[in-house]
């Protein structure tokens with residue numbers, strides 16, 4: 001797919017040190033449109049949608065928030081820890097959206113696997129179908145997320 005100049009600007013915003021220290025792209029050299037369309041193909045293959053994945057991530061965040069930084073057990077199969085920080089992160093797609101800063105950790109007890117994300121990750125998936133570039137500390141590989149959160 002062809003990348004528009006608008007997307008070039010957004011991609012610049014996503015680089016390390018621009019909005020956040022680590023940025024959103026990791027070491028991924030692909031164009032933003034290709035990062036998004038490759039992950040969309042994966043999501044479709046899994047029989048899921050961005051909405052389903054984002055809703056599940058949000059549900060865990062909401063459950064975890066009740067612990068105020070302490071671990072919260074969800075459905076006897078997951079442990080969630082939400083650590084909030086001060087401040088907000090602007091969406092790199094530059095439409096005025098702000099997300100709270102927080103780290104959400106969900107551990108699947110039986111699988112002994114865990115995933116970390118933040119409120120902006122949920123927004124990026126739901127609104128933009130963007131799971132972040134390869135090597136980004138907050139990249140949420142769709143297949144990995146689906147497995148750990150038991151969406152498939």
Ligand SMILES: [Zn+2]
Nearest residue numbers: 091093097127
């Ligand atoms: Zn946005």
